[in-house]
Amino acid sequence: MANSLRASLPKHSKQSPSDKGLRARAPYYAAIGVLAILVLAYIDGGEEPIRPISQTVEIPGMATESE
DSSP: HHHHHHSSOOOOOOOOHHHHHHHHHHHHHHHHHHHHHHHHHHOOOOOOOOOOOOOOOOOTTTTTTTO
């Protein structure tokens, strides 16, 4: 009877203690990675200053001053 109870209980995982520690720290590593990407995007990105666009545009059918 005792043997049948032992057979129905789940076995312990065969992971080493270092694997369990890595799984526990994985969310922290992911958060640090996301934070690093956001900091890099903030430093590298951003708005460029607005500069005026000035160029001549020809409109068909309209006379120019030189004509």
